[in-house]
Amino acid sequence: xxxxxxxxxxxxxxxxxxxxxxxxxxxxxxxxxxxxxxxxxxxxxxxxxxxxxxxxxxxxxxxxxxxxxxxxxxxxxxxxxxxxxxxxxxxxxxxxxxxxxxxxxxxxxxxxxxxxxxxxxxxxxxxxxxxxxxxxxxxxxxxxxxxxxxxxxxxxxxxxxxxxxxxxxxxxxxxxxxxxxxxxxxxxxxxxxxxxxxxxxxxxxxxxxxxxxxxxxxxxxxxxxxxxxxxxxxxxxxxxxxxxxxxxxxxxxxxxxxxxx
Amino acid sequence: xxxxxxxxxxxxxxxxxxxxxxxxxxxxxxxxxxxxxxxxxxxxxxxxxxxxxxxxxxxxxxxxxxxxxxxxxxxxxxxxxxxxxxxxxxxxxxxxxxxxxxxxxxxxxxxxxxxxxxxxxxxxxxxxxxxxxxxxxxxxxxxxxxxxxxxxxxxxxxxxxxxxxxxxxxxxxxxxxxxxxxxxxxxxxxxxxxxxxxxxxxxxxxxxxxxxxxxxxxxxxxxxxxxxxxxxxxxxxxxxxxxxxxxxxxxxxxxxxxxxxxxxxxxxxxxxxxxxxxxxxxxxxxxxxxxxxxxxxx
Numbered sequence: 359x360x361x362x363x364x365x366x367x368x369x370x371x372x373x374x375x376x377x378x379x380x381x382x383x384x385x386x387x388x389x390x391x392x393x394x395x396x397x398x399x400x401x402x403x404x405x406x407x408x409x410x411x412x413x414x415x416x417x418x419x420x421x422x423x424x425x426x427x428x429x430x431x432x433x434x435x436x437x438x439x440x441x442x443x444x445x446x447x448x449x450x451x452x453x454x455x456x457x458x459x460x461x462x463x464x465x466x467x468x469x470x471x472x473x474x475x476x477x478x479x480x481x482x483x484x485x486x487x488x489x490x491x492x493x494x495x496x497x498x499x500x501x502x503x504x505x506x507x508x509x510x511x512x513x514x515x516x517x518x519x520x521x522x523x524x525x526x527x528x529x530x531x532x533x534x535x536x537x538x539x540x541x542x543x544x545x546x547x548x549x550x551x552x553x554x555x556x557x558x559x560x561x562x563x564x565x566x567x568x569x570x571x572x573x574x575x576x577x578x579x580x581x582x583x584x585x586x587x588x589x590x591x592x593x594x595x596x597x598x599x600x601x602x603x604x605x606x607x608x609x610x611x612x613x614x615x616x617x618x619x
Numbered sequence: 620x621x622x623x624x625x626x627x628x629x630x631x632x633x634x635x636x637x638x639x640x641x642x643x644x645x646x647x648x649x650x651x652x653x654x655x656x657x658x659x660x661x662x663x664x665x666x667x668x669x670x671x672x673x674x675x676x677x678x679x680x681x682x683x684x685x686x687x688x689x690x691x692x693x694x695x696x697x698x699x700x701x702x703x704x705x706x707x708x709x710x711x712x713x714x715x716x717x718x719x720x721x722x723x724x725x726x727x728x729x730x731x732x733x734x735x736x737x738x739x740x741x742x743x744x745x746x747x748x749x750x751x752x753x754x755x756x757x758x759x760x761x762x763x764x765x766x767x768x769x770x771x772x773x774x775x776x777x778x779x780x781x782x783x784x785x786x787x788x789x790x791x792x793x794x795x796x797x798x799x800x801x802x803x804x805x806x807x808x809x810x811x812x813x814x815x816x817x818x819x820x821x822x823x824x825x826x827x828x829x830x831x832x833x834x835x836x837x838x839x840x841x842x843x844x845x846x847x848x849x850x851x852x853x854x855x856x857x858x859x860x861x862x863x864x865x866x867x868x869x870x871x872x873x874x875x876x877x878x879x880x881x882x883x884x885x886x887x888x889x890x891x892x893x894x895x896x897x898x899x900x901x902x903x904x905x906x907x908x909x910x911x912x913x914x915x916x917x
Contacts, residue, residue, distance in 0.1 A: 360707065361755060365786070366707050366748075367739055370738060384787065388823035403746060439743075444676055512679075555681035
């Protein structure tokens with residue numbers, strides 16, 4: 359290893375772990391000690407990353423308040439140092455961190471709020487994709503509909519939350535006092551996507567969530583309707599399927615419909 | 620990743636890239652999301668914009684759509700913060716490919732970053748970290764600049780950073796290092812006037828010595844920014860207006876380097892666009908007063 363490489367390793371260790379060895383290789387300034395000057399880098403490291411987390415998780419920050427959020431942020435910075443050159447991706451692991459580390463894991467709503475904000479952030483700058491127009495569906499003959507498969511918009515994603523985090527998110531967004539966090543009997547099934555430039559989410563009924571997940575797996579419309587028939591009134595399954603599909607298309611959730619050849 | 624497969628054949632060109640000096644763009648501003656609407660709806664009279672490369676190294680969405688619109692209306696320069704050109708870690712070709720793809724989209728007048736490193740051993744500290752000014756470091760950075768320039772197919776522009784510490788093994792001054800780096804690698808220099816002021820204060824030297832030690836023909840851009848004075852040292856925070864001492868140093872820089880594309884860089888505590896326009900206009904007014912008649916295009 360070159361001396362330059364060794365020195366960079368020492369410098370980084372001094373920032374990440376508080377090791378002072380590097381101080382032997384730097385100079386006092388005319389007006390300040392080397393320890394204070396090196397401390398500028400130490401302080402900037404943590405504060406810059408926590409500031410990035412505040413930007414990415416604005417409503418989790420609002421929910422926790424400055425002090426608790428920053429304590430959590432510094433714990434995350436210490437546990438998961440950045441490995442990506444772009445700060446945009448630094449807080450991607452936050453939902454998992456909150457789900458798997460005490461004391462945060464004792465409050466599942468925190469991981470859920472982080473997961474919802476992460477999904478919205480991901481939708482915001484997701485890959486561009488065409489938006490399927492309702493008129494395009496007129497091009498399919500009635501006998502083709504059973505075989506239709508659908509391509510979700512690249513920004514679309516599904517998450518399941520075990521708490522009422524979605525309602526808390528809405529209240530925080532509207533600057534209202536959120537209701538108390540609760541664990542739900544049935545998970546809250548959310549669909550997140552970007553409409554033009556705006557990230558959106560909506561909660562899905564259980565059968566619509568099932569239909570979306572299976573459609574995203576390439577299951578054709580006819581089979582989707584048969585699956586819907588197992589959830590509720592079998593005679594109305596096709597109408598319900600068509601209604602959900604109509605909603606997806608008008609919301610800009612699909613890029614294409616096609617009949618496999 | 621097969622590194623060799625990403626690089627031109629070693630027989631293709633032994634000399635570093637020697638590109639023509641980038642054009643004079645006038646007086647510009649750093650593009651920030653807070654000003655997107657005002658810029659797109661008002662077409663303010665700003666000569667050019669500098670964009671932070673990493674802010675647009677994204678899959679899609681609003682930032683890239685806005686960037687496309689800005690590029691259609693204004694000259695744009697790409698300015699990165701994560702190239703880590705002085706790192707002793709292996710080059711990150713995934714990052715470089717992303718940078719190259721963005722440059723293909725933006726068609727910038729030039730691509731710049733900083734003479735610094737941001738991490739080693741797979742970590743990224745997201746800071747502009749200092750280096751010792753040694754022959755060993757110079758050899759390393761020259762070879763790294765040449766590699767990146769070959770990969771991108773264009774000369775880089777590198778900026779002097781604000782530093783808070785100096786290494787006891789340095790063998791030359793920062794300005795000697797920058798001058799030699801530019802001469803040997805063919806990279807151009809982004810002369811950050813605020814950073815010169817900050818580093819000079821922090822290390823107790825005269826900023827004019829730094830300024831006069833930089834070869835005049837290698838500087839293609841000035842940065843102007845504000846900082847936070849801590850009494851015994853200054854931190855480069857970009858959260859204040861440009862201070863009067865830095866305006867004075869700008870006058871000295873104009874006298875030494877002549878007309879140079881200049882921009883106001885503000886990253887925190889960002890004021891309305893009109894307020895930053897006053898600073899942009901001041902860069903122009905001072906240049907008009909200092910430079911010989913006819914030096915600036917009408």
